[in-house]
Amino acid sequence: MTTAALPDTHPPNPKSYWKRNQQRLAPWLFLAPGIAMFVLYVIAPIFQSISISFYAWDGLGEAEYIGIANYVELMDDEDFYTSLKNNVIWLVLYMLALPAGLFVALFLNQTVRGIRIYKSLFFFPFVISQVVVGLVFSWFYDPSFGLFNIVTGWFGADPIAILADERYVTYGIIAAGLWPQTAYCMILYLTGLNAVDPEQIEAARLDNAKGFKMLWYVVLPQLKPATFIAVVVTVIGALRSFDLISIMTDGGPYGTSSVLAFYMYEQAFSEYGFRMGYGAAIAVVLFAIMMIYIAFFLWKMYRDERGG
Amino acid sequence: MFPKPIEKTSSGAQLAYKIALPLVLILWLLPLIAVAVTSVRSGGDITAGNYWGWPTSFNFIENYTAIFTNTPIGQYILNSFKVTIPTVIGAVALSCMTGFALGVYRFRGNLLLFFMFVAGNFIPFQILMVPVRDLTLDLGMYNTIHGLALFHIAFQTGFCTLFMRNFIRALPQELIEAARVEGVSEIQIFWYVVLPLMKPAIAALSVLIFTFIWNDYFWATVLTQGADTQPITAGLYSLNGQWVAQWHLVSAGSIVAALPPVLMFFAMQRHFIAGLTLGAVK
Numbered sequence: 001m002t003t004a005a006l007p008d009t010h011p012p013n014p015k016s017y018w019k020r021n022q023q024r025l026a027p028w029l030f031l032a033p034g035i036a037m038f039v040l041y042v043i044a045p046i047f048q049s050i051s052i053s054f055y056a057w058d059g060l061g062e063a064e065y066i067g068i069a070n071y072v073e074l075m076d077d078e079d080f081y082t083s084l085k086n087n088v089i090w091l092v093l094y095m096l097a098l099p100a101g102l103f104v105a106l107f108l109n110q111t112v113r114g115i116r117i118y119k120s121l122f123f124f125p126f127v128i129s130q131v132v133v134g135l136v137f138s139w140f141y142d143p144s145f146g147l148f149n150i151v152t153g154w155f156g157a158d159p160i161a162i163l164a165d166e167r168y169v170t171y172g173i174i175a176a177g178l179w180p181q182t183a184y185c186m187i188l189y190l191t192g193l194n195a196v197d198p199e200q201i202e203a204a205r206l207d208n209a210k211g212f213k214m215l216w217y218v219v220l221p222q223l224k225p226a227t228f229i230a231v232v233v234t235v236i237g238a239l240r241s242f243d244l245i246s247i248m249t250d251g252g253p254y255g256t257s258s259v260l261a262f263y264m265y266e267q268a269f270s271e272y273g274f275r276m277g278y279g280a281a282i283a284v285v286l287f288a289i290m291m292i293y294i295a296f297f298l299w300k301m302y303r304d305e306r307g308g
Numbered sequence: 309m310f311p312k313p314i315e316k317t318s319s320g321a322q323l324a325y326k327i328a329l330p331l332v333l334i335l336w337l338l339p340l341i342a343v344a345v346t347s348v349r350s351g352g353d354i355t356a357g358n359y360w361g362w363p364t365s366f367n368f369i370e371n372y373t374a375i376f377t378n379t380p381i382g383q384y385i386l387n388s389f390k391v392t393i394p395t396v397i398g399a400v401a402l403s404c405m406t407g408f409a410l411g412v413y414r415f416r417g418n419l420l421l422f423f424m425f426v427a428g429n430f431i432p433f434q435i436l437m438v439p440v441r442d443l444t445l446d447l448g449m450y451n452t453i454h455g456l457a458l459f460h461i462a463f464q465t466g467f468c469t470l471f472m473r474n475f476i477r478a479l480p481q482e483l484i485e486a487a488r489v490e491g492v493s494e495i496q497i498f499w500y501v502v503l504p505l506m507k508p509a510i511a512a513l514s515v516l517i518f519t520f521i522w523n524d525y526f527w528a529t530v531l532t533q534g535a536d537t538q539p540i541t542a543g544l545y546s547l548n549g550q551w552v553a554q555w556h557l558v559s560a561g562s563i564v565a566a567l568p569p570v571l572m573f574f575a576m577q578r579h580f581i582a583g584l585t586l587g588a589v590k
Contacts, residue, residue, distance in 0.1 A: 240432055
């Protein structure tokens with residue numbers, strides 16, 4: 001009680017423990033709630049999932065330790081390979097969002113009247129939920145009246161039920177996903193283009209560089225930070241793809257449009273019964289794939305931190 | 309500037325550009341335009357197969373009243389707000405503190421903790437799904453709005469910490485040093501010196517998190533069920549099952565679901581884009 005009043009009478013020396021150590025203690029005080037929440041809901045569950053993947057568990061009864069049996073089963077699971085293959089297709093095709101986004105950004109990088117409104121309207125697809133995007137595109141692909149078949153019909157093609165055809169279904173969903181993802185990449189590139197050094201452009205112009213040459217040798221190198229972020233968010237977006245698949249096809253037909261994220265969900269809670277352990281094993285595989293990218297990102301961040 | 313400013317090109321090219329701009333936009337937004345038009349069509353149009361032609365009548369009020377009176381869409385929207393607003397406040401508050409701690413102080417483990425938040429934010433949701441669902445069940449918060457919001461707060465803290473910490477790093481550190489010399493306590497520095505400077509970051513994160521959480525579908529299906537607690541994304545999906553072939557209602561529902569984040573984006577555009585493009589410019 002009395003010590004609290006002391007600092008006023010004897011300024012520097014006999015301060016409270018808090019006052020003497022506050023620079024050391026303060027960060028932990030500020031970090032405590034955030035760390036507690038993050039560890040409870042994000043960090044600990046990762047390890048729990050890894051451990052659950054060694055059990056057979058329906059989510060309610062006793063979990064039974066079965067070692068690596070879930071992983072062994074995965075090796076022979078055709079649906080797992082289908083999902084994995086689709087993940088690879090997603091990863092590859094999702095990258096189209098980068099050139100597409102760059103293309104739209106270049107198209108919009110002008111200063112005509114009203115261009116700001118155009119830019120925001122182009123960004124629209126990213127702001128709305130993937131549930132809405134999924135519903136809209138399912139409707140577009142409808143074989144009897146969908147716009148897609150009307151347009152292909154003009155060219156004499158027979159109607160195709162994209163979402164019911166195992167040959168096309170994954171591509172159809174990816175096309176829907178590319179719409180918002182392209183908008184995201186476009187915004188990243190528009191911001192990047194704003195920061196491109198005009199003097200370098202002028203200098204290159206004097207050297208007669210233009211068009212594609214200018215883009216490739218002068219502009220793109222300056223867009224490297226934007227490209228890096230675009231790659232990161234696109235890879236993560238591709239590997240996280242779940243909403244569109246769940247909305248548009250529910251993994252069908254016969255699981256042919258499934259990806260790991262969806263297959264995991266389906267195994268863990270579905271009409272086939274709750275296979276939490278098996279689902280966790282699939283999640284661990286997905287996590288391992290994603291860790292490659294996360295590690296790469298962190299490594300780059302670490303280098304930047306040391307450098308700057 | 310690249311590409312070449314359009315003002316410096318021939319008048320033909322300028323004209324072509326001005327014509328191309330709205331055309332490309334219409335093509336780009338065609339799915340949304342179609343949905344908006346369909347949302348005011350009559351049910352008769354839909355049964356007659358008039359999906360793409362001019363609507364025979366404009367049933368704006370009928371369709372939108374119908375979805376609010378015949379379905380729990382109002383409740384779904386309310387649930388979305390009840391999950392989204394506390395999440396925005398919680399995640400921004402937590403990350404102001406973590407960002408401050410990681411951005412201002414030098415201590416052992418600083419970078420490691422920072423990387424923990426960054427890495428956690430990129431993780432696939434599926435690795436968290438089973439344990440988080442169990443945790444929420446154990447806490448007695450399965451199928452509640454708080455249960456869903458609590459998880460969102462924790463998870464979004466990862467991304468928000470990355471953002472806040474980098475933002476604080478870019479502030480002039482002399483301000484903090486000067487306050488220390490004056491004998492201002494660390495908590496007061498946070499509250500009176502740093503927090504007022506964070507307003508742009510807080511605004512940027514608030515709109516972003518609002519949009520992310522509003523649009524979340526995965527966790528809504530994992531942690532909630534039924535119209536009492538489910539947010540609009542999950543609600544829209546279940547309504548879609550009931551509205552078989554009633555595309556005018558599906559469309560109206562989609563528009564209603566998309567509206568809040570869209571309005572938010574238009575009101576706070578600059579902040580929104582600043583948040584998304586973090587790190588895209590060096």
